[in-house]
Amino acid sequence: MNILEALQALQRDGIAALEEIRGSGQLPLWYRTYLGRKGRLTQLLRGLGDLSAGERPLAGKRANEVKAALEDAFQARQEHIKAAELEVALSSEQVDVTLPGRPIAPGHLHLVTRTLRRLREIFAEMGFQVYEAPEVETDENNFELLNIPAYHPARDMWDTFWISDEVVLRTHTSPGQIRCMRESHPHPIRVILPxxxxxxxxxxxxxEHQFFQVEGLAVGHNIRLTDLIGTMREFAGKMYGEGRKMRIRGSYFPFTEPSIEVDMDCILCRSEGCRVCKYTGWLEIAGAGMVHPVVLRNGGYDPEEWSGFAFGMGVERPAMLQHGIEDIRYFYGNDLRFLRQF
Ligand SMILES: [Zn+2]
Incomplete structure (x- = not known):
């Protein structure tokens, strides 16, 4: 029997054997026998090398045809058998379509979102509206117009991610002050910028390299430092409970003058001293101050006529204090074991 006859026989045998198969469990054995690495076709192909150069092309072509025919027959048989098996399974096994589906557990708001909403509520009660400003800012709004020129050493405190030479991811919510002032002039302002x-x-x-802030800005006639302190006191009472003690310390920010740090008595140790308050009994809750005349002017307000205060506070930090969370990285770790607790 020459090789062409052998190929013909192989095709005939293979297809006949496929027809005999009744269950999908037998398919792999057929495949190994006929088309596998050590199967009958492979063995025949080894014989191609013994043929003369004249016979070889025809035999090679024929071998490819046989291989394709067997592959096609196998695919068709496999689909046929699987469909038949599925039909049998569906008619013999019971499916109760009236069973209730698996419930999808409702989610809940992230702790940061809930804290933000509480902060908004508290300031809304004091008449502050919400002003939204973009996270991608110009260098001008983020630094220059807030009295932080390129050579200013304070820039070291606010190293950030640069989109281009002129555009940054904002390092604080303060650039929103400039936007808000330019849009609001010549009207008084009372907003928070979360x-x-x-x-x-x-x-x-x-x-963290990303975090939330809430900035506050009030601009008007005769706004004084005592208005700022009163606002902070009201906030601390509503956020952390009535009767909070407050402490004001002098500080420095380029965009406020004078600048202050607002502290309150440590709610964790009742001012007795603990790790969180670094054994001082005090917790810092906001940086604040009177809006710097240069910033007022950059916003379009004449500092001879207008005055204002501004404050800035974190959002994760109050949440950490209230819930005793020790690591800010948990907020963005997407670990449900953490998130489900709040
Ligand atoms: Zn403490």
């Missing part, structure tokens, strides 16, 4: 900020810095349990 949103996400970014800083290019080492990630530690205390600091």
């Amino acid at each position: 949103g996400k900020c970014y800083r290019y810095e080492q990630v530690t349990p205390r600091s």
